Amino acid sequence: xxxxxxxxxxxxxxxxxxxxxxxxxxxxxxxxxxxxxxxxxxxxxxxxxxxxxxxxxxxxxxxxxxxxxxxxxxxxxxxxxxxxxxxxxxxxxxxxxxxxxxxxxxxxxxxxxxxxxxxxxxxxxxxxxxxxxxxxxxxxxxxxxxxxxxxxxxxxxxxxxxxxxxxxxxxxxxxxxxxxxxxxxxxxxxxxxxxxxxxxxxxxxxxxxxxxxxxxxxxxxxxxxxxxxxxxxxxxxxxxxxxxxxxxxxxxxxxxxxxxxxxxxxxxxxxxxxxxxxxxxxxxxxxxxxxxxxxxxxxxxxxxxxxxxxxxxxxxxxxxxxxxxxxxxxxxxxxxxxxxxxxxxxxxxxxxxxxxxxxxxxxxxxxxxxxxxxxxxxxxxxxxxxxxxxxxxxxxxxx
Numbered sequence: 001x002x003x004x005x006x007x008x009x010x011x012x013x014x015x016x017x018x019x020x021x022x023x024x025x026x027x028x029x030x031x032x033x034x035x036x037x038x039x040x041x042x043x044x045x046x047x048x049x050x051x052x053x054x055x056x057x058x059x060x061x062x063x064x065x066x067x068x069x070x071x072x073x074x075x076x077x078x079x080x081x082x083x084x085x086x087x088x089x090x091x092x093x094x095x096x097x098x099x100x101x102x103x104x105x106x107x108x109x110x111x112x113x114x115x116x117x118x119x120x121x122x123x124x125x126x127x128x129x130x131x132x133x134x135x136x137x138x139x140x141x142x143x144x145x146x147x148x149x150x151x152x153x154x155x156x157x158x159x160x161x162x163x164x165x166x167x168x169x170x171x172x173x174x175x176x177x178x179x180x181x182x183x184x185x186x187x188x189x190x191x192x193x194x195x196x197x198x199x200x201x202x203x204x205x206x207x208x209x210x211x212x213x214x215x216x217x218x219x220x221x222x223x224x225x226x227x228x229x230x231x232x233x234x235x236x237x238x239x240x241x242x243x244x245x246x247x248x249x250x251x252x253x254x255x256x257x258x259x260x261x262x263x264x265x266x267x268x269x270x271x272x273x274x275x276x277x278x279x280x281x282x283x284x285x286x287x288x289x290x291x292x293x294x295x296x297x298x299x300x301x302x303x304x305x306x307x308x309x310x311x312x313x314x315x316x317x318x319x320x321x322x323x324x325x326x327x328x329x330x331x332x333x334x335x336x337x338x339x340x341x342x343x344x345x346x347x348x349x350x351x352x353x354x355x356x357x358x359x360x361x362x363x364x365x366x367x368x369x370x371x372x373x374x375x376x377x378x379x380x381x382x383x384x385x386x387x388x389x390x391x392x393x394x395x396x397x398x399x
Contacts, residue, residue: 006342007257007290009377010349011044013052014387015250019235020056022248026209031196032158032228034060034082035235038068042236043295043374044253045383047075052389054079062230066091069100082124086134092116103160105134110147110154117153124158124198127186129179131164141186149192158228159187159197166203167241169222170211176204177221184224198228203240205229210241238360238370251356254349255377257290258342259308260323262332271325272317277302284337285316286326288345293321295376296347297366304365307346310353348373 023033035058036042041049050061050072062082063069069081081100092112095102104110105126113121125144128135136144148156161183168174180199187197200208200222208222233240237251265271265279286308292298298319305312309331316327332340344352348359359373366373 003382005289007294008382008384009043010254010256011048011383011385012250012252012254012350012387013385013389015237015252016044016049016052016235017056017387017389018250019237019252020053020058023205023229023231023235024057026212027205027229029226030229031226032060032198033058034062034198034228034230036062036230036232037072038062038064038084039375040379042232042371043377044236045385047072047077048383048385050077050079051075055389066094066100070094070098073098073100084126088112089115096121101157105136114151114153120153120155122155122157124160125156126160126162127183129161129182130175131162133162135161138182138186141189145189156190156193156195158195159183159190161197161199163199163201163204166201166207169200169204169207172220176207180221180224180227184221187225196228197225198230200227200229202232202234205231206234206239206241233371236374240370242360251349251358253359253374253377254351255290255296255347255359255381256349257288257345257347259286259326259340259345260289261287262328262337262340263287263325270317272301272320274318276318277316277327281329283327283329284332286313286328286340286343286345288324288326289322290347290381291320291322291324293378294381295378296324297362297368297373297376299366300362304362305357307351307355307357309340309343310351310355312357 035053037046037050040046060080062084064085066083069083072081082103083095083100084103086105089112093116096116101122103124103126126135127138148154161179163176163179165175169176183197183199211222234249237249239249263285265283265285267279267281269279271277271285290296301318304315308326308328311331313326313328315324317325346357348357348362350356360370363370363373
């Protein structure tokens, strides 16, 4: 891969494999394991990760957009691709043409599929149990049963819901428990279809793992049935249960750049647009070629720190579209700057010495969430794949 600007996202496939194996060991009999690779695999590279996941025995992957599914198919991904976003008649035709599986959320979508199908098409049916975004109401279950039972065009394979507050899934009286009970009740009606249900996102999955370790009674809603799994954030190495420790996940992405040049400032000189940072001493400023156009949020200006030569240094001045600046005075003071030429900088993830800076910390500083920090890493940032399986990733596959 040619890089004229050494700014890149390092994707550790060994860590991804580890996180998948954590799931596989914890849920050996799960009927459905569908890693979510939507939004460019949470910023990690959807084509590359989907292809790699197939080598780990993964048979389903989830996307939001039809366009995302088409990209995977066009690059040879053979796994079953679930499309979670709604679709019109044209979208239904494209889903069927490329052998993808629609998650159906409206009556119109059933009409579109019946009109487009030339042979039976398998679907997953989504019920809205509280998210109030997409899906059928539970009270529509009987009418749906009647529409789909012995339908010559459509084969119901699974029922779906979405936990909107999965962080409370450990609580048998919480909102997630209420949602799971609602879907379980609906699934009883659909038993003649021989379906399964998937409902557990990353927070729900980790909650179930914690409860298993604690020996919670089997009548907890998390264990009403063998729920299918749709992991997102956790396969990329992060725990959404911020109040509960789960140390067995390994972060997959590290965002890195290097120092392009150094500026030596006198007392009173300022840095970047607006002059929001002023040197209180003679200072050495490192200029790094990454900015908000690459997904490093401008709100982090004068707030965050990065890893430079194994040490944290503060980001100073306003983040630019293409650059940001660091005060490295304390690290380089009294030393020859030549030894820090092209010094690697880690914006989040693992530094070359193993030091770790979490995007969760940056998310808190930016008043956002870890998901956004990962998915914000822009398309012009190359993904560089590392680990024992890195050779599997074709250099010809775009990032």
